[in-house]
Amino acid sequence: MSYAQLMESVGQVNDLLNTQSILSWDARTMMPHGGHETRGKQLATLSVLTRDLLVSANTRSQLDKAEAETASMPDEAVEKVMVAQVREAIDWHLAIPAELTRKRAELGANGHAVWAKARAESDFSQFVPILEQTVALNREMAECIGYEAHPYDALMYRFEPGETVATLKPLFARLREALIPLVKAIGEKEQPRFDFLERHYPVDQQHAFALSMAQKVGYDLNRGRLDTTLHPFEVSFTRNDVRITTRFNPNYMAASLFGALHEAGHALYEQGVDAAYTRTPFATDLVGLYAVGGVSFGAHESQSRLWENHVGRSREFWSVNFAEAQKFYPDQLSDVTADEFFRAVNRCKPGFIRVEADELTYDFHVMLRTDIEAALMDGSLAVKDLPEAWNAKIKEYLGLEVPDDANGVLQDVHWSSGQIGTFCNYTIGNVMAGQLFEAAKQDATIASGLATGDYEPLRVYMIENVHQHGRRYRRDELLVKATGRTLDPEPYIAHLTAKYSELYSL
């Protein structure tokens, strides 16, 4: 009885979190310019009420009783796991003073304009005071949350539970060891033909083609839609309404196509969560206060990168689907072969900007940010020394000289929002995608589906092994069930090595 009441309270929290997501989606896709200020107030009110509802005396009393009711159940019983997740979240929120949360939100609200101006003028010094306050507040927050070895561990927990500076160190080292030589070798090779990707592709056709590819991999439009934004994203308002966006550059069609496939990968995760988990803790990040079924940001990214890269940038995919691309773009692709298309969309070209990075160099951008954040948090790096540290790593990893702060340390929006701790997920996602994809391909039906353009078997595998569980298991529990082991970079490294060796005749 109390368990049911607790679940209804969680359901209301989930409703409020989904509501915030709807307001944010609208603000990014539909809202007229004039609406920004009052939308901000609406979101702030919802945010306060949501936390208040979760940690209210009423919810806590329901929780106490629900714990008693479920005490005799086995630890792995769904009810018991749900109750434990609510307990964990409430403890988490009560450990952080509301004043600290408010201060960080305020810093985030003010920080954006300062960052935007600093970036526009490529002048890091303008951003230093904000970033110093951000580091200080996040240190304070880490102390409230608590950690065993490193303050950065406390901050990562909200995005990638279980990941720590200590676990990332060997992972990153192995990736660098394996991938830096590849990047270096490619630098001495000839680049593939690329001209046709930069022809004129009308935006309406790009929209139709991107959507058709998203549907081909299983994105359900009865529970979704595709819109246009500057930065692509996916957002869900329960599994029944999972929306994606992509960006459209009339002179570069790959951006909309792979943006849509990437976000469709995220969307498949949310659309695939067990319907029975709707409005429950298994579809609600009660720690991060975000309505999501994915178990960690890294696990989520594994699904987007799997469909974008392992499927969407594979030779097999284009040998089956290139004819479809030519139907949408008969003029632009008339003198192009499927193999040329495959090679072009896999061109490896080290650059300064993370969001424009290719599959092979992307992780270097992530590793350098993660290492820098950790160093800021433990005090081994001072904010003022950040550009120097940044530029040195770009030189070391990619062999490039950063020309200015806008192309370096100022490029990402993240720090301006007051957040620290959310970069490692991108690389975790890449590694996890490699591991899951290798395991899935052992199934002959999946493998032959990939060869013939039937993506349903792979999607079903992902539903069974990842999506349906929502937040029931930890990320590594999912990996052990699916692949027999915890996070392991070798399949991902093998994939990149084989792919780029062939592409560039290394």
Added chain:
Amino acid sequence: MSYAQLMESVGQVNDLLNTQSILSWDARTMMPHGGHETRGKQLATLSVLTRDLLVSANTRSQLDKAEAETASMPDEAVEKVMVAQVREAIDWHLAIPAELTRKRAELGANGHAVWAKARAESDFSQFVPILEQTVALNREMAECIGYEAHPYDALMYRFEPGETVATLKPLFARLREALIPLVKAIGEKEQPRFDFLERHYPVDQQHAFALSMAQKVGYDLNRGRLDTTLHPFEVSFTRNDVRITTRFNPNYMAASLFGALHEAGHALYEQGVDAAYTRTPFATDLVGLYAVGGVSFGAHESQSRLWENHVGRSREFWSVNFAEAQKFYPDQLSDVTADEFFRAVNRCKPGFIRVEADELTYDFHVMLRTDIEAALMDGSLAVKDLPEAWNAKIKEYLGLEVPDDANGVLQDVHWSSGQIGTFCNYTIGNVMAGQLFEAAKQDATIASGLATGDYEPLRVYMIENVHQHGRRYRRDELLVKATGRTLDPEPYIAHLTAKYSELYSL
């Protein structure tokens, strides 16, 4: 101090109400089909939390103290009026048992499907049980709210404060007396040319033209946008984000055009509310729990009908703007004159369906519904006798024989939602529009603006006399300030008589 705290609580209530409006707008314009069920739960949760916040012990304590703080102010002081409105609303909500509200919401949720099936099969008997429960629940609600003379007065209060069965009786009688002869006389006259309105008008061009006309009358796209729905509507999320929709029939361009002008009229009201009233009681219907700046549904309708009919269907409007229409539709309107266009969009043709009615016959549809609702509430009409009563009135007013329930008593969605009391506003709006328009035209600048296509003087008049005040004054207070008298049907009757006498050479 407590006053400021009370206003912040009201601000949060306003945020939550605007949030509900955003979710509803999204559900009607953007949401994929699969999202309905969980969206309903999100709206239900918001609805409960909003009422709870308004009537919470905390808000009530702030209210008590704010009343004390403002006690020595003059009655018309903004602060005192705001506090009084909060008091009125809280008393209202506390008078209605939550259980009754829940029951009516539940009835509304179930009623829609029953009504839809009954209408599809044109069989009123299927809808009788639901409507009987609706009448019973609304009677119970009227008793909780309280009234002096008639239970229907209590129900109208939420939509049109101050209007009663007693005040409507002479108003309706005068309208019938003046307008029935007009309708009858037109029935014997030749109809104007109409063919060109039913040519093929591509939807994209209709969208662009409707938007251009909405902007011409002052709709601000920096704080608005136009979308597509089956039934046009306007909704605001504060004055900074006021959206409209219209419907597009490729073979009947007048629907999108006048739908957009009508909704733009509503939108001008909300965009014109004083910015200082944002998030205050003057921009929040705390009784109806709806985020709106318009002071009553009738006052709101006065603005939509003013711009749709008095401006948009005037000869002057098309003598200035027809050339623009021809630019958008060069083929479709090549053999048409401005005068022919004006006459076509004013064709008077009595019909069965309210939402398709012309300017002259619209009020008959409204009056019959209002009279029927009042009779259902005082028990002088039984639900089972409703079709007979309905059909007799259609015969009396419009000279038509209703062929079946779908074209009669089952046509409107309103009763299926559990609501009774919201029909008179349409006619109040027409009457008020006539009165305000006559007063405004006394100003030479406004009159010459209408003749030359400059609508800014009229819009400024409406801002000054209506929009800016939001919910500060009662509807009749606004009318007295603007026109020197309370609601008066004579200007409206004079307008219809002159217009249709000329159009049909009566």
